[in-house]
Amino acid sequence: MQPPVLRVARPTNDLHKVTDFYKRGLGFEVLASFENHEGFDGVIVGRRDCAWHIEFTHQHGVTVERAPTTEHLLVLYLPERDAWRAAVERLEALGVPACAAENPYWDRQGKTFEDPDGYRIVLQNAAWG
Known part of the structure; x- marks a missing residue:
């Protein structure tokens, strides 16, 4: 039996x-992409060894607003300190500064960053569960 796959999709x-x-x-990694599929272009990113991915779409002729609040989060649990530090350093090298989380819980073991659309990504240096 194939396990379920989670896709988060947003414009x-x-x-x-x-x-x-x-x-x-x-x-x-880019896992897939498409152009002009019934008026939409899209890119699906993730990791091939994970049962989740993120789909970004752009509808032709439509402009979307930035993230509605600072509490719209994507949380990545990175329990290994070296992997967490490498992810933080990659974002900082791109010129993306960390920002204070709205919920101070995320600042205790993590760092929060904003993607180009204003959605926040928490890199949590902890195991989930």
Whole structure:
């Protein structure tokens, strides 16, 4: 039996910029992409060994707003200190500064960054569960 796969999908105004952020900043791979599929272009990023991925879409002729609040989070648990530090350093090398989390819980063992669309990514240096 194949396990379920989680896809998080959200719109963006700039597929190239957001894809670059997740590839270079977080080390994700482009798993698939499409152009002009019923008025949408899209890129799917993630890691081939994980049962989840993120799909970014752009609908032709539509402009989307930035993230509605600072509590719209994508949390990545990176329990190994070296892997966590490398992810933080990749984002900082791209010129993406860490920002204070709205919920101070995330600042205790993590760092929060904003992607090009204003959605926040928490790199949590802890194991989940």
